[in-house]
Amino acid sequence: MRSTKIYERGVEIIPKAAQTGLRSETHYPEPFVPETAYGCKIKDVDGKIYTDYHLAFGPIILGHNNPEVNEAVKEQIDNGVLFGAGLCELEVEVAEKLIDLIPSAEMVNFVNSGTEATYHAIRLSRAYTGREKIVKFEGCYHGWHDYVAFNVNPPSDKMGEIYPHSKGILKAACDSTLILPFNDSDAFKELMAEHHDEVAGVILEPIPHSVGAIIPKKEFLKTLRNETKTYGSLLIFDEIITAFRHNIHGVQGEFGVIPDITTIGKSMGNGYPIAAIVGRKKVMSMIHNSVLVSGTYSGHPAGLAATKKTIEILERDNVVDYIARLGEEYRKALRELVEDKNITARVVGYKSIFAIQFAEGEVVDYSSIAGIDKEKFKLFAAKMRGKGIFFTPNPMKRCHLCLSHTEKELNEFLEAVAESLDELK
Numbered sequence: 001m002r003s004t005k006i007y008e009r010g011v012e013i014i015p016k017a018a019q020t021g022l023r024s025e026t027h028y029p030e031p032f033v034p035e036t037a038y039g040c041k042i043k044d045v046d047g048k049i050y051t052d053y054h055l056a057f058g059p060i061i062l063g064h065n066n067p068e069v070n071e072a073v074k075e076q077i078d079n080g081v082l083f084g085a086g087l088c089e090l091e092v093e094v095a096e097k098l099i100d101l102i103p104s105a106e107m108v109n110f111v112n113s114g115t116e117a118t119y120h121a122i123r124l125s126r127a128y129t130g131r132e133k134i135v136k137f138e139g140c141y142h143g144w145h146d147y148v149a150f151n152v153n154p155p156s157d158k159m160g161e162i163y164p165h166s167k168g169i170l171k172a173a174c175d176s177t178l179i180l181p182f183n184d185s186d187a188f189k190e191l192m193a194e195h196h197d198e199v200a201g202v203i204l205e206p207i208p209h210s211v212g213a214i215i216p217k218k219e220f221l222k223t224l225r226n227e228t229k230t231y232g233s234l235l236i237f238d239e240i241i242t243a244f245r246h247n248i249h250g251v252q253g254e255f256g257v258i259p260d261i262t263t264i265g266k267s268m269g270n271g272y273p274i275a276a277i278v279g280r281k282k283v284m285s286m287i288h289n290s291v292l293v294s295g296t297y298s299g300h301p302a303g304l305a306a307t308k309k310t311i312e313i314l315e316r317d318n319v320v321d322y323i324a325r326l327g328e329e330y331r332k333a334l335r336e337l338v339e340d341k342n343i344t345a346r347v348v349g350y351k352s353i354f355a356i357q358f359a360e361g362e363v364v365d366y367s368s369i370a371g372i373d374k375e376k377f378k379l380f381a382a383k384m385r386g387k388g389i390f391f392t393p394n395p396m397k398r399c400h401l402c403l404s405h406t407e408k409e410l411n412e413f414l415e416a417v418a419e420s421l422d423e424l425k
């Protein structure tokens with residue numbers, strides 16, 4: 001098997017044979033060495049073709065290797081790969097488009113990854129308010145930097161206390177982060193009553209997809225908005241997953257809560273590296289004045305060309321409605337299947353994202369997820385992979401749909417789930 005040979009070469013010289021931590025898990029139950037990807041299919045170096053529900057952790061919204069997006073990128077790079085000076089018209093065009101689309105956007109700064117975006121958003125909140133503390137919710141992921149690498153999925157006995165996900169994180173970063181359960185308005189009000197003069201920013205995924213899907217209570221989001229406004233802290237929505245995938249305006253529009261700063265990324269470029277910080281002019285105009293934001297590749301023309309074309313296609317082809325409807329069909333059919341098979345499992349999700357979790361009960365915060373049967377999910381994912389269906393075996397994660405998935409893939413998925421569940425019994 002070429003996959004095994006390449007993996008064995010790689011694992012000696014590349015930690016865990018992966019460039020990013022969670023990607024290493026996709027080598028379970030055997031090495032995964034992709035070679036090509038088109039539409040909703042991904043093929044490995046041994047010629048095995050999978051239907052892809054992982055979609056690179058979510059950015060692929062139009063399908064892999066979208067020819068129109070690729071053409072737009074090629075056209076751009078034929079004119080120059082990176083200018084690294086001044087301002088290109090493409091930057092202005094895409095920024096204008098984002099300001100049209102996203103309710104909280106009055107100014108825009110492009111970067112290359114979600115982690116950079118949340119880093120700058122938090123630094124901005126500290127600079128703007130002159131305060132240090134950041135409120136973060138358990139179950140939300142905002143990247144790997146020291147400001148936020150806490151309490152995404154801590155072990156059950158560590159919930160509620162500060163739990164860094166890495167060694168080497170500064171103690172000062174731990175001390176300036178306040179952790180709360182998601183959806184708990186009273187806990188947030190209590191915290192603000194005590195700490196409001198220290199809180200610079202409150203950051204959250206409006207739908208925490210980093211642990212599957214936690215649907216926010218509207219009243220919770222409104223409380224965050226009201227309290228931060230009252231006490232002069234900045235509200236930061238991390239819409240890296242949700243913007244474009246769930247709503248071309250971000251979910252802030254549909255939930256009716258407009259943050260001060262929004263971070264976006266992933267689906268905006270259909271797989272090309274691009275992200276952005278957008279927000280109120282008064283806050284954003286501190287950038288390059290008193291707040292340092294810097295990056296050799298920021299506003300990269302390839303990412304911008306991809307974003308311009310991706311947004312054009314999202315608008316032209318009503319992509320969000322299509323994948324959201326398909327997601328609803330997947331969830332409904334999966335729930336029926338789980339009921340038929342009489343197993344302990346639940347199906348969670350929102351629009352084009354869904355997840356099967358081996359647990360019962362309603363999901364309101366991370367504590368509803370911490371106890372899911374992780375081993376069973378890994379075995380389930382391995383069975384599905386054997387049947388040509390690919391998603392990460394990480395039990396906390398989720399499946400994504402793209403424009404290339406159809407009813408045919410839905411039926412194949414359901415058949416594979418039915419067989420896998422029977423085999424697991």
Ligand SMILES: Cc1ncc(COP(=O)(O)O)c(C=O)c1O
Nearest residue numbers: 113114115141142143238240241
């Ligand atoms: C909600 C959210 N924020 C931030 C990030 C970090 O983005 P990146 O991996 O592009 O640095 C991610 C990545 O998965 C994410 O899901």
